[in-house]
Amino acid sequence: MIKSLDQKLEAIRANPASKAFIIADAKDADMAFGVRATGGRHYLSAQGERPARFSPEIWSRDEFGFRNLPEFLDIIREVVHQGQVDIVLMSAYVNELLSIKEGLFDSSPITPAARANDATDVWAIRHGCYTAEPAQPFRSASIDHIQCGQIECDRSVDVFPGANLGLYSVTFVNDLTRDKHTLESFKAFREEAEAKRFRYFLEVFNPNVPSGVAPEKMGEFINDHILRSLAGVTDAGRPVFLKIPYHGPRAMEELVQYDPNMIVGVLGGSAGTTYDAFKLIHDAQKYGARVALYGRKINQAEHQLAFIEMLRLITEGVIGPKEAVHAYHGVLQQKGIKAHRSLDRDLAITEQAMSYDESSSGKSRVMMGESPIRGSEKAERQSELPAGKVSDASGQGEAPCAVDWPMLSDGRPDFKTMTAQQRRAYDQDRLKRIFG
Numbered sequence: 118m119i120k121s122l123d124q125k126l127e128a129i130r131a132n133p134a135s136k137a138f139i140i141a142d143a144k145d146a147d148m149a150f151g152v153r154a155t156g157g158r159h160y161l162s163a164q165g166e167r168p169a170r171f172s173p174e175i176w177s178r179d180e181f182g183f184r185n186l187p188e189f190l191d192i193i194r195e196v197v198h199q200g201q202v203d204i205v206l207m208s209a210y211v212n213e214l215l216s217i218k219e220g221l222f223d224s225s226p227i228t229p230a231a232r233a234n235d236a237t238d239v240w241a242i243r244h245g246c247y248t249a250e251p252a253q254p255f256r257s258a259s260i261d262h263i264q265c266g267q268i269e270c271d272r273s274v275d276v277f278p279g280a281n282l283g284l285y286s287v288t289f290v291n292d293l294t295r296d297k298h299t300l301e302s303f304k305a306f307r308e309e310a311e312a313k314r315f316r317y318f319l320e321v322f323n324p325n326v327p328s329g330v331a332p333e334k335m336g337e338f339i340n341d342h343i344l345r346s347l348a349g350v351t352d353a354g355r356p357v358f359l360k361i362p363y364h365g366p367r368a369m370e371e372l373v374q375y376d377p378n379m380i381v382g383v384l385g386g387s388a389g390t391t392y393d394a395f396k397l398i399h400d401a402q403k404y405g406a407r408v409a410l411y412g413r414k415i416n417q418a419e420h421q422l423a424f425i426e427m428l429r430l431i432t433e434g435v436i437g438p439k440e441a442v443h444a445y446h447g448v449l450q451q452k453g454i455k456a457h458r459s460l461d462r463d464l465a466i467t468e469q470a471m472s473y474d475e476s477s478s479g480k481s482r483v484m485m486g487e488s489p490i491r492g493s494e495k496a497e498r499q500s501e502l503p504a505g506k507v508s509d510a511s512g513q514g515e516a517p518c519a520v521d522w523p524m525l526s527d528g529r530p531d532f533k534t535m536t537a538q539q540r541r542a543y544d545q546d547r548l549k550r551i552f553g
Contacts, residue, residue, distance in 0.1 A: 122203045122228040122282075126357065126380070129407050133377045138402055138432040139358070141204035142425065143385075143412030144193050145232040145284070148208045148257070149239040155184035156416040162191035190215065192421060197227050199422050201429045206230045206284055206410065209258035217266045217278045231263040233283030233317060234306065236299075238325040251295050251326045252288035254302035260315045275314070283310075284360070286320040289342050291328035300346060307354045318408075319343075319356035320384065327541045336368025344375060358408050360384050363397060366404040373405030382408025388417040391424075391445055391463045395438035399431050419456055423448040439464060 125137040146154035167187035205227055212231040215221040222229045238252035261270045264277035287303055289296050310317055321339055330338045339361060347355060358380035373381050383401040394414040418424035427441040446460050522539040523531040530543055
């Protein structure tokens with residue numbers, strides 16, 4: 118079956134003014150979050166609750182807040198049967214269950230895809246501190262396992278039972294050694310992908326640690342990295358399209374106008390309000406984006422199918438972002454579903470995180486100009502900490518990722534020997550003590 122992705126890619130390449138727009142539902146969060154990846158149980162598919170084993174003396178099924186994997190798979194099936202998205206991005210394991218073993222996408226216009234790498238900046242597990250460290254390249258999945266579910270595929274055929282499209286992610290942190298290592302790993306992946314006829318799209322995150330790049334310059338930093346990195350890559354090894362944070366109209370138009378052959382897409386970031394999500398896809402499309410990949414924005418919606426329907430109507434010019442929020446709330450009311458927020462609150466624009474781990478204070482929050490420094494809700498706990506330590510965000514004492522900074526013999530901070538990360542940690546702690 119001809120896939121809508123391929124039809125739209127062809128239309129966009131044939132005519133840069135084409136109104137074709139690609140929407141991807143990112144259901145790959147199990148590569149990052151673990152138990153939380155499936156999202157809250159406020160929304161289940163029409164299939165309903167799937168049996169699960171819970172000890173009543175520990176908790177009730179309703180008390181356990183996250184969907185189990187069977188419930189998560191039912192939602193993906195529902196999204197595929199709806200047919201409004203062009204890509205469903207999954208982990209290699211979920212791809213095996215639905216694409217290879219079940220054949221869910223065989224007669225569907227939707228293209229299956231799998232996350233091809235999981236660098237350390239997406240290791241957003243509970244009580245971990247990996248996302249606070251500079252991103253390091255890593256791959257759990259192999260191309261063969263994505264394509265055919267085993268260590269080596271039969272290369273005598275052109276069609277594979279699994280996905281033949283993957284997401285490869287890079288994070289540049291403005292550090293020569295680390296960024297060089299990131300590019301070396303990307304080069305190895307590109308060459309393997311080309312040899313195995315595996316298509317990929319490239320995700321470029323903002324730095325996940327303080328980089329020395331001013332927030333208002335982050336779009337330029339990311340744009341230059343993309344163009345410089347791909348300048349040495351011929352067509353056979355280039356990504357099908359890009360997935361990047363939306364840094365505003367100027368940065369988007371700067372990148373889009375540079376090369377008409379390069380298709381640019383935006384990532385959704387954290388859930389935010391419904392208006393956040395709808396305005397982002399509207400504005401990104403207006404200024405040149407041709408793809409949007411929404412993960413948490415869809416997965417945390419009150420009704421995922423209705424949310425996706427509104428995204429499609431916006432990209433087709435049928436409805437505007439504010440009107441779509443009103444229409445979406447109308448659907449929720451009609452279905453008897455309680456909205457997460459009142460209509461007025463859901464029509465607000467909020468600051469959004471362009472990262473996996475929203476709790477990490479080291480993440481760049483550039484899209485809406487948000488400062489990474491946030492006040493603690495329990496400022497009195499901060500004053501109890503010894504000098505030179507940063508507490509965790511909950512105020513429960515020293516975090517597993519607490520940062521020390523050098524001290525002079527008289528107890529004052531030694532600014533001359535501080536690294537950028539230590540200075541940032543010191544400033545964050547000082548502001549928390551002052552403002553709470």
